Amino acid sequence: MSLTYKAAGVDIGRADDALARIRERVRKTRRAEVIGEIGQFGGLFASPGADAVLVATTDGVGTKLELARLLDRHEVVGTDLVHHCVNDAMAMGAEPLFFLDYFATSRLEPTVFARVVGAMADACARLGVALLGGETAEMPGMYAPGTYDLAGFLVGAVSRDRLLGPDRVREGDALIGLPSTGLHTNGYSLAREILSRAAERQNATLRDLLAAPLERMTVGEALLSVHRCYLPEFRALRDAAELRAIAHLTGGGWEGNLPRALPAGLGAEIRRDSWQVPAIFTLLGDLGEVTEEERFDTWNMGIGLVVVVSASDRDKALASVEDAVDLGRVVPYTFGRRVRFV
Amino acid sequence: MSLTYKAAGVDIGRADDALARIRERVRKTRRAEVIGEIGQFGGLFASPGADAVLVATTDGVGTKLELARLLDRHEVVGTDLVHHCVNDAMAMGAEPLFFLDYFATSRLEPTVFARVVGAMADACARLGVALLGGETAEMPGMYAPGTYDLAGFLVGAVSRDRLLGPDRVREGDALIGLPSTGLHTNGYSLAREILSRAAERQNATLRDLLAAPLERMTVGEALLSVHRCYLPEFRALRDAAELRAIAHLTGGGWEGNLPRALPAGLGAEIRRDSWQVPAIFTLLGDLGEVTEEERFDTWNMGIGLVVVVSASDRDKALASVEDAVDLGRVVPYTFGRRVRFV
Numbered sequence: 221m222s223l224t225y226k227a228a229g230v231d232i233g234r235a236d237d238a239l240a241r242i243r244e245r246v247r248k249t250r251r252a253e254v255i256g257e258i259g260q261f262g263g264l265f266a267s268p269g270a271d272a273v274l275v276a277t278t279d280g281v282g283t284k285l286e287l288a289r290l291l292d293r294h295e296v297v298g299t300d301l302v303h304h305c306v307n308d309a310m311a312m313g314a315e316p317l318f319f320l321d322y323f324a325t326s327r328l329e330p331t332v333f334a335r336v337v338g339a340m341a342d343a344c345a346r347l348g349v350a351l352l353g354g355e356t357a358e359m360p361g362m363y364a365p366g367t368y369d370l371a372g373f374l375v376g377a378v379s380r381d382r383l384l385g386p387d388r389v390r391e392g393d394a395l396i397g398l399p400s401t402g403l404h405t406n407g408y409s410l411a412r413e414i415l416s417r418a419a420e421r422q423n424a425t426l427r428d429l430l431a432a433p434l435e436r437m438t439v440g441e442a443l444l445s446v447h448r449c450y451l452p453e454f455r456a457l458r459d460a461a462e463l464r465a466i467a468h469l470t471g472g473g474w475e476g477n478l479p480r481a482l483p484a485g486l487g488a489e490i491r492r493d494s495w496q497v498p499a500i501f502t503l504l505g506d507l508g509e510v511t512e513e514e515r516f517d518t519w520n521m522g523i524g525l526v527v528v529v530s531a532s533d534r535d536k537a538l539a540s541v542e543d544a545v546d547l548g549r550v551v552p553y554t555f556g557r558r559v560r561f562v
Numbered sequence: 563m564s565l566t567y568k569a570a571g572v573d574i575g576r577a578d579d580a581l582a583r584i585r586e587r588v589r590k591t592r593r594a595e596v597i598g599e600i601g602q603f604g605g606l607f608a609s610p611g612a613d614a615v616l617v618a619t620t621d622g623v624g625t626k627l628e629l630a631r632l633l634d635r636h637e638v639v640g641t642d643l644v645h646h647c648v649n650d651a652m653a654m655g656a657e658p659l660f661f662l663d664y665f666a667t668s669r670l671e672p673t674v675f676a677r678v679v680g681a682m683a684d685a686c687a688r689l690g691v692a693l694l695g696g697e698t699a700e701m702p703g704m705y706a707p708g709t710y711d712l713a714g715f716l717v718g719a720v721s722r723d724r725l726l727g728p729d730r731v732r733e734g735d736a737l738i739g740l741p742s743t744g745l746h747t748n749g750y751s752l753a754r755e756i757l758s759r760a761a762e763r764q765n766a767t768l769r770d771l772l773a774a775p776l777e778r779m780t781v782g783e784a785l786l787s788v789h790r791c792y793l794p795e796f797r798a799l800r801d802a803a804e805l806r807a808i809a810h811l812t813g814g815g816w817e818g819n820l821p822r823a824l825p826a827g828l829g830a831e832i833r834r835d836s837w838q839v840p841a842i843f844t845l846l847g848d849l850g851e852v853t854e855e856e857r858f859d860t861w862n863m864g865i866g867l868v869v870v871v872s873a874s875d876r877d878k879a880l881a882s883v884e885d886a887v888d889l890g891r892v893v894p895y896t897f898g899r900r901v902r903f904v
Contacts (some may be wrong), residue, residue, distance in 0.1 A: 221750065222850070222852065222853060223754045223756055223759075223850035223851065223852050223856075224752075224852070224853075224856050225749065225751070225856065225859070225860040227755070228751045228752040228754075228755035228756075229750045229751055230752070232813070232814055234664060255725075256727065260617060260653075260727065260822065261651075261652060261653035261654055261808070261809075261810055261822065262619040262649045262651045262653065262654045262656065262718070263617070263618045263619070264615050264616070264617055264654065264725070264835075265615065265616045265617075265618065265682040266612070266615060266616070266722075267609055267610050267611065267612055267613075267614040267719060268578050268609050268612065269609065269611065269612040269617050270608070270610065270611040270612070271609075272609040273597060273606050273607065273608060273609060274606070274607045274608070274609050274616075274717070275604035275605070275606055275607075276604060276605045276607065276660060276662055276694050276695060276715075276717065277603065277604040277605070277662075277695065278662045278663070278664050278695060278696060278697045278713075278715055279697055280664060280666060280697055280699045281703070282699060282701055283701045283703070283704060285701075285704070286704065288822035302698070308603045308604050309603075309604045311602075311603035311604065312602060312603055312604045312606065312904065314604065318618060318619045320618055320619075321620070322622060322664065322715075324622060324711055324712035324713070341631055348644045352618050353618060353619065353620060354620060355620045355621055355622055357624060358751075359624055359625045359627075359711075359751065360751050360755075361625070361628075362625060362627070362628065362711065363704075363705075364704075364706075367704065369621075369666055369701075369704065369711055370850070370882070371697065371713040373618075373620055373662060373715035374817075375618065375717060376604070376610060383606070385602065387600065393749065395640060402651070407567065408572045409567070409571055409572045409700075409701065409702050410565060410567045410570040410572070412570075412571035412881060413565060413569070413571070413702075414565055414570075417565075428898065460651050466603070467603075468742075469604055471574070472574055476574065480601070480602065480603065499676060507676075508564070508565035509564040510564065510565050510636060511566075512564070514566050514567065515613065517567070517711075518566075518567040518750070522642075529830065550695035
């Protein structure tokens with residue numbers, strides 16, 4: 221019974237095959253600072269100058285993975301992961317430099333891997349981010365058949381004097397919102413639980429509910445919209461206005477994220493009627509009888525990014541991005557919730 | 563049936579509790595270049611100068627996770643992850659700067675989380691690496707109860723003229739080996755398969771076999787030795803000799819890794835009798851009737867790092883590290899395997 225690594229479920233040849241399928245797409249992410257080839261023990265990238273600050277972030281895509289698998293839309297989560305990381309680094313004022321991914325599964329399916337990681341490479345290429353390396357882990361028995369998990373790591377840079385953050389924010393600053401494309405990559409466990417229970421009540425399957433129409437798409441399509449990357453809008457805003465801080469509305473929703481862009485003693489006053497909550501949130505919230513507060517504590521509710529600008533730059537900021545929303549302003553805070561909806 | 567995110571299995575309070583338990587240990591990893599606090603959208607780190615090259619690496623610990631869980635040794639895999647990443651960056655000549663982690667599970671157990679990520683923080687503090695951020699993902703139903711996965715991400719830096727790699731290597735260079743503490747973090751799926759089959763044959767449990775004595779420890783202890791971090795030895799070697807390239811022997815064993823440190827047209831000649839293969843490899847190999855070639859293609863077989871130095875520096879290199887091994891030399895290569903054992 222001579223055993224091999226392959227017989228134990230780990231096939232290094234399969235991993236090589238999977239990587240070969242995306243080699244050309246990864247190559248297209250190369251930028252001038254990249255040194256040497258992919259496949260070294262570490263990816264090499266020429267350091268920006270000492271006046272720069274490196275901004276590092278790591279993210280996953282959560283249980284959106286399960287929906288992507290169910291509806292055979294693997295590219296979405298690959299793209300999502302890059303966009304999520306880029307948005308997080310951008311929230312500190314940074315331009316993205318390079319990205320690395322971690323892909324883990326029980327038994328590597330080269331086709332699925334190539335769709336997921338290929339989509340990451342394409343997203344990196346579009347955004348000018350170098351895909352500098354990655355780790356592909358085949359762990360027999362650790363993941364259910366067909367499932368996989370992803371983590372992304374991104375490093376960006378910003379010159380020290382353009383670093384954004386709470387310490388720049390002043391009372392009276394304007395809050396500019398940028399619409400989301402849907403849930404982005406957060407709150408999917410709640411969404412799936414709501415849909416599963418509703419399916420059970422209606423004697424239907426989850427798949428039936430996902431195929432139901434919702435405005436000009438299906439529920440499934442709405443849930444698998446790609447996490448919007450705000451890099452172009454960030455650049456336009458940065459050119460038009462003095463940016464103070466940015467909040468990327470991800471896990472924890474509004475109350476979980478907007479205060480991270482505000483200093484102690486200040487809160488946010490948000491006009492609830494300044495944008496329309498997309499149908500997918502209303503559908504899920506109503507189906508699950510989710511309270512209004514819980515909806516805003518879990519989902520982005522239609523706004524994926526909140527940018528804090530000086531009050532005097534409000535109009536210039538709003539004019540610089542087509543779908544920017546005049547959300548509200550920074551107000552004094554004493555107790556209770558930091559984000560108040562009016 | 564008003565649903566909440568918590569009822570759907572994601573409890574942000576539990577995540578906050580878990581993080582609070584390790585806050586002080588993370589704080590101890592702070593170094594001068596770190597800007598601001600943990601918990602921003604991105605971790606901030608002052609860039610090294612433009613003459614530096616950033617070296618980025620990502621790793622997991624594979625199915626060693628399952629053994630650590632079975633034997634309640636969660637700290638080991640946390641430490642392993644940091645050591646693995648540090649060694650990989652070091653293989654390019656880099657000193658480590660900062661680390662980020664990804665921890666994913668179905669239902670976060672704050673105690674387990676604190677043991678794993680706390681151990682990462684302690685390893686970072688010992689090695690002078692800043693733990694700059696992390697992502698904790700609670701994904702109900704995606705992982706089996708009690709299981710979790712880890713990914714680590716590390717950025718280091720090396721001045722451009724000290725970058726190591728294949729292009730520096732010449733025929734006749736010396737190969738210096740540094741002993742491993744065991745399997746490190748690779749080949750555990752094969753090890754577990756071997757032990758499970760052996761347990762079945764012997765009408766025993768996996769746990770019984772792990773409790774069996776092996777030299778001065780048990781099989782389980784040998785398998786859960788911490789992945790050795792070679793940073794101190796790397797520094798000593800760098801001071802003593804002209805380093806050319808380094809191979810970190812991880813997934814894929816000798817043939818999968820040593821050639822990554824060699825240029826085309828060159829191979830490695832290794833004297834098999836220059837070190838003694840540790841008992842754990844012999845035990846596993848014999849139990850599984852694993853061929854000699856497959857053992858060296860899967861496991862490190864007792865050498866975790868191979869350092870290429872100029873032939874004239876061989877003796878100085880060997881003298882600089884107590885347990886360094888005079889493995890062999892770089893030789894011309896024409897066809898077949900790049901690593902030849904003599």
